[in-house]
Amino acid sequence: MEQPQLIAGRLKPSLLLWLLPATLLMLSLPAEAADAAVSATPWWVWPLALFVVCFFMGMIAVPAGVGGGVLFVPIVGSFFPFHLDFVRGAGLLVAMSSALAAGPSLLKNGMANLRLALPLALIASISSIGGAMLGLALPANIVQIALGFTILGIAALMISAKKSEFPHVARPDPLSRALGIHGIFHDAISGKNTPWQVHRTPAGLVIFLVIGFLGGLFGVGAGWANVPALNLLLGVPLKVAAGTSSMILSMASASATWYYLDNGAILPIIAVPSVIGMMMGARIGAHLLTVLKASMIRRLVIAILLFAGARTLLKGFGVWI
Amino acid sequence: MNNEPELHPEQLRYADVLHWCTLAGFITLVATFAAYMLGWLPAYVPLEKMPALWSLSTEEFLKATGTPTGWSWLFRMGQGDFAGQLGIAILSGCSIACILVIIPIYAKGRNRAYLAICFLEIAVLLASAAGVFTRH
Numbered sequence: 082m083e084q085p086q087l088i089a090g091r092l093k094p095s096l097l098l099w100l101l102p103a104t105l106l107m108l109s110l111p112a113e114a115a116d117a118a119v120s121a122t123p124w125w126v127w128p129l130a131l132f133v134v135c136f137f138m139g140m141i142a143v144p145a146g147v148g149g150g151v152l153f154v155p156i157v158g159s160f161f162p163f164h165l166d167f168v169r170g171a172g173l174l175v176a177m178s179s180a181l182a183a184g185p186s187l188l189k190n191g192m193a194n195l196r197l198a199l200p201l202a203l204i205a206s207i208s209s210i211g212g213a214m215l216g217l218a219l220p221a222n223i224v225q226i227a228l229g230f231t232i233l234g235i236a237a238l239m240i241s242a243k244k245s246e247f248p249h250v251a252r253p254d255p256l257s258r259a260l261g262i263h264g265i266f267h268d269a270i271s272g273k274n275t276p277w278q279v280h281r282t283p284a285g286l287v288i289f290l291v292i293g294f295l296g297g298l299f300g301v302g303a304g305w306a307n308v309p310a311l312n313l314l315l316g317v318p319l320k321v322a323a324g325t326s327s328m329i330l331s332m333a334s335a336s337a338t339w340y341y342l343d344n345g346a347i348l349p350i351i352a353v354p355s356v357i358g359m360m361m362g363a364r365i366g367a368h369l370l371t372v373l374k375a376s377m378i379r380r381l382v383i384a385i386l387l388f389a390g391a392r393t394l395l396k397g398f399g400v401w402i
Numbered sequence: 403m404n405n406e407p408e409l410h411p412e413q414l415r416y417a418d419v420l421h422w423c424t425l426a427g428f429i430t431l432v433a434t435f436a437a438y439m440l441g442w443l444p445a446y447v448p449l450e451k452m453p454a455l456w457s458l459s460t461e462e463f464l465k466a467t468g469t470p471t472g473w474s475w476l477f478r479m480g481q482g483d484f485a486g487q488l489g490i491a492i493l494s495g496c497s498i499a500c501i502l503v504i505i506p507i508y509a510k511g512r513n514r515a516y517l518a519i520c521f522l523e524i525a526v527l528l529a530s531a532a533g534v535f536t537r538h
Contacts, residue, residue: 122453124449124450124452124453125439125449127452127453127456128439162453162456162457163456163457164456164457164458164459164460164463166459166460167456167460167463174490174493177493177494178427178428178493181420181423181424181427181493181496182424182428184417184420184424185417185418185420185421185424186417188409188413188414188416188417188420189409189414189417191406191407191409194413195410195412195413195416195504196410196413196516199516199519199520199523200519202523203519203522203523203526206523206526206527207526210526210530210535214535217460221459259515260515260516261513264407265407267406267407274406274407331420331496331497332497332523332527335494335495335496335497335498335527336526336527336530337530338490338493338494339494339527339530339531340530340535340536342487342490342491342494343471343472343473343530343531343533343536344460344471344536345460345463345464345469345471346460347487347490348452348456348483349434349435349438349482349483349486349487349490350438350449350452350456350483350486351456352490353431353432353435353486353489354435356431357431357432357435360428
């Protein structure tokens with residue numbers, strides 16, 4: 082079987098520039114088909130289209146530094162004929178699966194810190210159930226409108242958010258000291274070890290309460306919020322923040338996923354091709370950074386989020402069904 | 403010389419269990435989905451009827467199809483759409499298994515704070531899995 086590195090190595094940036102807009106076009110096609118005649122389309126077209134679209138989403142999500150869930154829910158919710166309940170259920174599974182798959186290596190190479198993740202994940206797990214309960218209780222158009230605003234807000238956050246590779250933490254707060262939350266970041270390239278500690282832990286717990294709630298409500302995962310909160314608020318080194326975010330996501334999404342599963346809101350015909358497509362695309366995406374600038378892909382993802390957010394909002398208001 | 407910092411033992415144990423749980427979940431997910439799509443396991447809701455049903459809300463879908471909720475899927479493994487839930491449940495249960503195996507390490511080290519956090523996290527996940535918060 083051909084290795085993803087080889088496939089990615091052969092992809093020239095110019096080809097990719099054509100490939101990604103083609104993905105956008107593909108995203109629009111199911112919507113057109115849906116408007117024309119959903120019932121006339123053979124059933125197998127939809128899971129297949131979902132697999133292809135998720136494959137491309139996985140490709141761009143990894144180099145752009147966002148989780149798959151944040152792209153999945155607005156795009157699939159806007160351009161596919163599935164009810165938003167099932168899309169959010171699948172979105173949670175997509176976000177959780179990606180986080181679970183990355184977890185073992187992140188933990189073993191020290192890019193994720195379990196002692197940092199556990200207290201924050203506990204708070205986020207509780208609130209994500211609350212979000213899931215509210216999400217399934219509210220009318221779909223209300224959730225759609227709120228999702229549209231949230232996605233546009235995430236795009237704005239991606240445009241404006243600063244990041245700090247090694248934030249300065251003068252003194253750890255008493256709570257983080259009591260919990261023993263600190264570590265040493267090992268840079269494999271330079272071989273340098275950088276000790277780190279955290280501050281503002283109580284504020285972090287409050288923020289993660291909100292993040293978990295939004296994750297459960299919209300099924301979008303929460304990497305987009307976890308990383309800035311860990312990095313800028315708590316003062317965790319950027320790479321450790323990204324890795325630990327995955328661990329928090331794997332636990333917090335699980336509690337909401339159980340709720341969706343228990344309520345019959347996860348359909349395997351929607352969720353499974355999405356997970357498989359996203360995972361396969363992510364394997365290619367991890368190697369795309371060698372042929373394309375991450376900043377360019379990030380700009381593309383922001384453009385997609387703006388488009389999908391606007392579409393979600395208009396769909397919620399009943400303007401563009 | 404290797405100057406990599408040592409990781410906490412619970413982190414390494416968590417990673418090992420997570421690896422195997424996730425692998426088991428993905429294999430089950432793909433295998434049951436293949437059986438469902440290829441018709442090796444008959445579907446409870448016929449696949450050709452799905453396009454008319456997946457645009458309904460969860461509540462409407464359950465009412466229209468009579469699909470049982472909760473853990474009923476576990477007793478209907480012979481039907482493709484229910485068998486597909488097994489992989490999802492294994493993946494959702496990975497965190498529970500991983501936390502369970504690190505509890506003895508925290509207990510041995512008398513780390514009461516993390517023991518409490520682990521027990522609370524397991525309680526939240528189990529309560530959600532058991533349907534304590536469920537509407538039906």
